[in-house]
Structure formats: C-alpha cells, structure tokens
Amino acid sequence: MRTLRTAAAAALIVTLTACGGATSGAGEDEPSAGAKGTVNLAINPWVGYEANAAVIAYLLEKKMGYTVEKKELKEEIAWQGFETGEVDAIVENWGHPDLKKTYIEDKKVAVEVGPTGNQGVIGWYVPQWMVDKYPDITDWKSLNKYADLFKTSESKGKGQFLAGDPSFVTNDEALVTNLKLNYTVVYSGSEAAIIKAAQQASAQTKPLLFYFYEPQWLFAKEKYVRVKLPEYKEGCDADPKKVACDYPDYVLDKIASKKFADGNSTAYQLVKNFTWTNDDQNLVSDYLTNQGMSAEQAAEKWVNEHESTWKPWIPAGS
C-alpha cells in the first residue's frame, strides 16, 4: 500500500509539474470508491464518539473486508480533513452549523449522512451528593444562594462554574451574565480535566458545578444531576451574547466527505445506515472505559450480542 502510494505521489509530482501546480488534496489516498479499500474515520475526543467509531470500524473490517484507519482529531481539525482527503467520515457530529456552512455549502467537500439515533444533551450538572444535601440546588434560581460553596482559588471570590474543552459548544459566559449569576466561568481546558474534576467531586464530596453532556460514559459510574436553566425555546439562542436559556437537545448526525459519498461504496452505505440508541452507545462506552477493553474487543462483544441491531445496517450484496 505504502510503496504504491510513494510511486503514485512521485508520478503525481511529475505530471503536475507538467500541467501546472499541485492542489491541496494531491498525493493523498484515493477515496475507497468501489473496490474494498481503506476507510479513514475521524475519532473526535470523547468516548461516546469512540463507541460509534469502534462498532462501525469493526463491522467494516470484520464483516465487510475493508481496512479502517482511525485518526484521533478534534472536531475542527477533522472537518479540515474532508478537504485534504485524510478523513472520509465523522460518525458523531454535535451541531456545528458554522462548519456545515463552510465545508458543506461553501466548499462542497462534505455531505450530511443523517442522524446516528443518539440524542445529545448539554447542560449544567452537579454531583448527586449535593442534590441529596441541598435539594433545591437543581433550580437555577437558587444557584446564587449556594455560590459560596463553589468558591475556589480560580473564581475571584465568586462561585466557580467549570467549563469544558475549548472545542465544545458553549454559552456559559453569556448565561452567567444574563441570568445574573454570581459565578465566574473557569475553563478547564479539556474533557479529561473536567472528568477528573467530576470524579474528585464525587469521591471527595466536594462541591462542583460544571458543563457536561450525555451520552457520556461517566454516568455509568457516578450520578450527576442536571441543573434546570430557563427552558429552551426555538431561537432563544440566536444571538450568542444574549442567550438566557438552556441548551437545546441535539440530534447527533454523521458527516462524510463528498468523495466518499459520491463513491457510494458499501462502506459509505454502512455509515449511512448506522443508527442506534443512547443505551447502545453507553454500553459500548462502558466496555471501553470501565472494563478496560480495546476498541476492537468492545465492538466485538457488542456485535456478538446485538445482531438484530446491526444486521439491517449491512448493505445488500456486500
């Protein structure tokens, strides 16, 4: 494969020199159109995504004879991969209307491939022990009453709201301002940092108010409760500076590169047919994180036990 690629790249350089310049996609793998080739799956940095990718990759490799290359990339970077041909599919996308506009409408290098069947929830959470001790804390109106509990060295005398990875979708600063909450948004900087903080909040019974989301494997281990913010209504988050309502529910979907979709291979059809429930995903995520399985082992276990779920995804004639 590699040597072929080297030869192809060399040939490309020669031909391109003759006919004027190299485009950005030059020299990359051809998309896996038709023949059983390689499928490049982006792996975005959260475990739920990894669960989707694990099962899809397993089916592609073991049941359909493709080779799958997994690429650990942040969302933004993965979308760039559609342009270069380094990424064929993203298998759990959270909204991102801006990226859809750039890459699907403007550049026309990607297409939507339909929902994954998962419901995405983003919200503000507290650990279960706080709800047991302060039952009214799940209402945003009482958050100011408890602000002192959440003070830390970083929160400048106010309560601390811990926000997540910079690549996630957030309205937290606007929410704090517009709901007149006596809190400071502190950026944890990564998903790992926020999960560690949440685990410690449970283990040490320390107060913590934080940005989190479901499906998330951590919920299989510990309980966290969502704080009710003013209800989401269509359009209440139109102006990012004036948001004063909760996050909407997200219908998570799949995105593929234009080339991959146009090839309409059986691999593409599998990605298109793939849809499952939050419970399915949480199960695989749990295998991955709490039971120490590799992606392949986790997918194998799930696939062996849920044949009726995945059988319909496999396109006819593969």
Added chain:
Amino acid sequence: MTATVPPPPVLQPGGRVLTAASDTAVPGRRGWLRSRTVAAVLAAVTVVAYLVFRTDGAADSSDAAAFRFFDSVRDWVDANRDTSPVFLYGLNYVRLGVRLLVDGVHAALTGLGFAGLVAAVAAIGAVLAGWRTGLLALGGFLAFGVLGLWEQSVDTLVLTVSAVLLSVLIGVPLGILAARVRWVGATLRPVLDVMQIMPTFAYLAPMTLLFLIGEPAAVIATMIYAVPATIRITALGIGEVSPTAVEAATALGSTRWQLLSKVRLPMARTTIALAVNQTIMLALSMVVITALIDAPGLGQNIVSALQRVNVGAAFDAGLAIVILAVVLDRITTNAARRTRVHRTDQQRRWRWIGVGVALVAAVLISVIKVNPEDLPGYSFAAPVNDLVGWIELHWYDATEGLKNGISAGVLDPIETVLVTTPWWLFVAAVAAFGTLISGWRAAVIAAPAAAGIAGLGLWQHSMQTLATVLVAIVLTMALGVAIGVFCARHDRLAAGIRPLLDAAQTMPSFVYLLPAVALFGASRFTAIVAAVIFAVPPVVRLVERGLRDVPPTVVEAALSAGSTPRQLLWKVQLPMARGGLLLAANQGIVMVLAMVVVGGLVGAGALGYDVAAGFSQRELFGQGLAAGLAIVLLGIVLDRLTQGFHHSKGPRR
C-alpha cells in the same frame, strides 16, 4: 589532532548553545554600589508610578485588530489554497515532497519487518557505538513489542527520522554558512532565538493553515522545532576549528572547497555528531505533540489515554518514548565519542567488515517472520492506575491546601499588580531594568517586544500568564538549586537520581497533566506543578555542573581556612557558580513558559487557553494565533533579560 583542545560547547538541554561558560568578571566594588543605587531609585520610581497610574485591569476585548487580521489571513489561505501560485507551485509541493520522504522512510523501516528492524538497530548500535549500546538497542526495541506498542513506536521513529533527515540536510549547510559568512550568522541568530522560544504548542495552528493536517505538517513542525539546534551546534563546531590547521592547509595550497571538505568538516566531526544527537532528541519530543494534528505514532496513544483519563495507558506510551529516546541518544552520543578516537587502517578495515557482516545478518534475519504480538506482553497500566488512584484519593486535602495557599498568597497579588499596570509603564520598566541588568542591547530588543504584547490586544491574558510563569520559575529554581546542590555533594545519590531526571525530561509533558489535575483540580497552580516537574531536571543538571566546576583548590583553601559546609556552600561555591545558576534560570524560564501554555489544557487559562481554543474553534483562530505570538514576545522579554545578564557581565567572545 591539535595541541589545544577547545573547551566543549555548553549544550543546554533545550538544544540551545551557549559559548563555553566564562567566569563572570566581578565588577568593581564601587561600580556595583552605584548600580545598586540606580536600581533602588528605579524600583522606587516604578512603584510610585504604578501607584499613581494603576488601572482597573480591564478585560481584553475579543475583537482586537490583530485577531481580525489573522482571521482574514486564514480566510484568504482557505479560499486560495488551490488557486494561488504560492500554494500551487510552492507550499503544496513542499507538502508532497515531505509526504514522499515519509512514505519512503516508512517503507524502508517496515519493509525490514519486526525481527529485521530490531536486528538492524542492534547492529547499527553495535557497529557505531560498541556492543553494549547494541545490546541496549536490542533490549529497547524488543520492549516495544512487549509493551504492545510496536507499530506506534515504528511510526514515531519514521516521523523522527524523516524530520531529522530534513533538519540535517537544511541545518548543516546553514550552520557552515553561519560560521563562515558573518552576515548570515548575524541574520540567523534572532530567527533561531524566536524559533526556540516559541512554545511547541503554538506552532501547530500555523502549520495546519499552511500544510493542512497529517504527516507532512507534523514533520515540518518537528523540523522547525529541531533545526535551530542543528544550525547552532554545527556553526559552533565549524567556528572552533583551530585556525593554525586552516592556515597550514591554506599554505599547502588547498582550495576553499578542499579546506571545507578535508579540514573543517572532518575536524568538526565530533561536534556535528553532537548536533545530530540534539536534533534527534528535540525532534522526538515534538513528534509526540504533533499527534494533535493527525500524526500517527505513540503521541496518538497518549492523546487518547488523556481523553479516557487513563494515566496508566499514557504511562506505557510515555515509557516507550523514553526507551526510544535512550536508545537513540546512546547510539548517537557513543558514536560521537568514538569519532574522537584515532584509528589505524587495520582497525578501520575490521570496522568495515563488521558493518558488512552486520548488514548481511540484518537482511537474513529480516526474512524470518516474527509477529511482535507473539511476544509475552506486559503493561504498566494497571499498577500505575492503582497508584495514581490511591494518591488522588488520599492526598487531595493536603494538595488542596497547598494550592489555595499559593494561589491566594502569592499568585493573586502578583497577578493583580501586573494586570493593573498600564502597558506603557511595563514597557518603560522593561527598558530601564533591561538596560541596567543586561545592557542596552538586550533592552533594545526586550522593550519593543513588551510593547508588541500590548499591540496584540491580549494585555490582561499576557500579564496573567506572566504571573504564572514567574511563580513557576521561582519554585523551579528553589527546587532545582536544592536538588542540584544535593547532587553535587553526594556522588552516589546523584548517580541514582540522574536516570530519573532523564526520564522525567523525556516523558512527554502531556503525561504529567492528568495526575496534576486530579490533585489540584483545574487551576493555574496545576499548570505551575506540571511546569515545575518539566523544568526542574535541566536546572538540576546545570546547577550541579556549575557547582562541580568550582576549582577544587578553592574549595580546599576554604576548608582549610575553617569554613563549615554551610559557609562553603553559601560563601564560596554558590557565588562562584553564579554563571551556571543564571544559565539554569534562563533555560528554566523558556521551559516553564512552554509548559504553562500546555497548562491551558488543565485550567491555567490566559494565553495558553487562547492558543488551545484558537486551535480548536474556527471563530477563535485569530485570537489563538495572536496569543501564540504574545507568548513568543513574552519569551523574548524574559530571555533577553536573563540571558543578557549572563553575557553583559562576562567578556564577549
């Protein structure tokens, strides 16, 4: 060879080269008094000015001119990537060429197969650096298989080798030019300074902009990080070739080309081998970070272990990187050492026969098909996770107290003062103190750099980062000097600690983040802890060497005059090792700055977070790039002030 052996160059762990540390000339007593008075007056003036002009430290706008400018650059590149001649005929070819190189190296290494590659590396080690190194290489590469990380290790090796090849191809000729042609050297120096101060993390966004994601961008980023060391050390080696030898060769009628190829290059051979060694070490540390832009290899394991909050898995991958670093380091340093030995023709012949035999053996072995998965496997993941889990559970209260104490007692006041200082006062202070401490040359560079930070529209964030860096550097120096003194006094302990320090420095910085987060939560102090762990080893090493370089006669004289060990340390050894200490501080600052940026991933906020966010969100791209630039400027300010200190007091070369 020559009668006078030139003093070995001082190689800093970051690959920076300083000329052999010269004893700093102690200024006359009167001059010292006068400069102290001036310093006191200046300090008083600054304090008064601060009290009069202090601001309320308004938050940075999220829409500064600099951000919009970078955003527009990004949009232009995005729109013209496949149409502009700059890309069509330039950058895209660079990308293709590098891709070709990577694929070639990859084909060569994987073509050997598991057994073949292990045998080949062991053979190279044995021939170039002696049989002990060969055995080490054999064990090391087998360990990759045992850890279950064979493929990833090979991928990392491929990227490192490609980047090092490029660095040597570009760096050695540039180094020769820099040593031989005065203006080239003078132009290159500031460029190299910036390349080395720029934190690795800040490289990535511009790289993806120009070369998109994937291996080519990763190799180019790695090359940019590593090539300054190649250029600097090569230039040093060429510059140190004894002029008598050159003169003799000229007198015998050598042409310029002959001079270079027969005299200068062979005589600088040892130093150039050292340059390659340093380049490899730097490249290896950068290759890990490029996992963030889709480079394959061990970095991917570490990134995904971080996402699953699995310190143990990250430890396995980190260990593989340490092993790879140790093997490559031993092969190249021992090979470099061996170039010094003069060989007879017969020995040389034997050596060539050895090379031949080893090659044939490696090729033969590569025919044997061994699957690395058949090796007995072992992973440190479970025990490491247990240990970390226990520490997290039981140490939390103590670490919480430490964090709150330092944050409230030290960090917050410094931050408040810095943030509320008006920018022009800061620039003036940098200029004044810069001139006083390091001479006007340093100040001329440092003051505009400080003004540049203000111009970028990230004043508050920059000052917050500066506060974090200052606290981290004080802690690093305190710890580093303490351990360094300890090591200098107890030989056996020093020998025991050294491998630990080596490993701590080679471990990718990411690995420290998780345990630090667990113990200290997402906070600025977490970044400080990670930075201290990262920067202490080189400081220890420099301090230890500084102390050991104090002439034994002086120590003996002090002892016979009745000094207690404490007096010996404070009155004799530390003052005499001042040059080494300042060098350590300078090096420490650069490393701390790099790590504080990575600290943006664990709640350190400020510039580090801006860089991380700009890297992952489209609308924040401009701000991220501006933050990267602000970090570089901050680095230049700090570097000039401390490095200038060292230079200005010593005789210039």
